[in-house]
Amino acid sequence: DAGVTQSPTHLIKTRGQHVTLRCSPISGHKSVSWYQQVLGQGPQFIFQYYEKEERGRGNFPDRFSARQFPNYSSELNVNALLLGDSALYLCASVRDIGDEQFFGPGTRLTVL
Amino acid sequence: AQSVTQPDIHITVSEGASLELRCNYSYGATPYLFWYVQSPGQGLQLLLKYFSGDTLVQGIKGFEAEFKRSQSSFNQRKPSVHWSDAAEYFCAVGMDSSYKLIFGSGTRLLVRP
Numbered sequence: 098d099a100g101v102t103q104s105p106t107h108l109i110k111t112r113g114q115h116v117t118l119r120c121s122p123i124s125g126h127k128s129v130s131w132y133q134q135v136l137g138q139g140p141q142f143i144f145q146y147y148e149k150e151e152r153g154r155g156n157f158p159d160r161f162s163a164r165q166f167p168n169y170s171s172e173l174n175v176n177a178l179l180l181g182d183s184a185l186y187l188c189a190s191v192r193d194i195g196d197e198q199f200f201g202p203g204t205r206l207t208v209l
Numbered sequence: 210a211q212s213v214t215q216p217d218i219h220i221t222v223s224e225g226a227s228l229e230l231r232c233n234y235s236y237g238a239t240p241y242l243f244w245y246v247q248s249p250g251q252g253l254q255l256l257l258k259y260f261s262g263d264t265l266v267q268g269i270k271g272f273e274a275e276f277k278r279s280q281s282s283f284n285q286r287k288p289s290v291h292w293s294d295a296a297e298y299f300c301a302v303g304m305d306s307s308y309k310l311i312f313g314s315g316t317r318l319l320v321r322p
Binding site: 100101128130132137138139140141142145152153155187189191193194195196197198200201202203 | 213245250251252253254255258299301305306307308309310311312313314315
């Protein structure tokens with residue numbers, strides 16, 4: 098079975114631009130979480146969606162938004178990019194509440 | 210405040226030597242505890258987890274971890290390190306395994322031949 102897939106692999110943007118990152122969960126998984134991993138730090142929780150509803154949100158500004166589609170894939174949107182948004186963005190999928198999170202390889206975003 | 214501390218940023222061991230990775234946490238309730246490994250260009254892979262029961266848990270790749278409530282610690286060990294174990298290791302806590310995880314800043318393991 099395919100694991101969690103994320104696209105694109107790498108992305109370069111300039112300050113002020115907008116970016117959309119995509120995640121496809123493992124088949125049969127209903128929940129997707131997004132994490133931001135800045136270089137030299139551990140991942141930080143941004144959002145979780147379960148059955149297309151937001152289940153939780155981390156301490157991130159409103160420039161960050163996400164949604165989950167009927168096929169359970171998800172998009173993370175970031176508006177008005179700042180240099181500090183440069184990071185590896187990880188997506189994790191979960192079959193159901195209480196199950197293990199499986200992480201994708203991430204999207205490396207560089208903001209110049 | 211909920212937090213995870215991994216006091217060692219880097220650890221270097223010789224192949225075949227034993228390894229201990231340290232993790233301390235602060236969490237209001239009894240948390241789920243996890244160790245993940247991250248290799249370059251790859252996502253996080255779960256090595257082991259603990260919530261209740263035997264405080265010594267066995268994981269994949271020969272890793273084990275011990276929960277010590279009195280010390281708020283969840284240290285991970287491996288008796289004999291292989292060159293392929295070189296990676297970054299993250300300790301994490303959460304209210305359950307499927308929701309928001311709080312990660313430490315990681316420990317980078319280097320293995321000498």
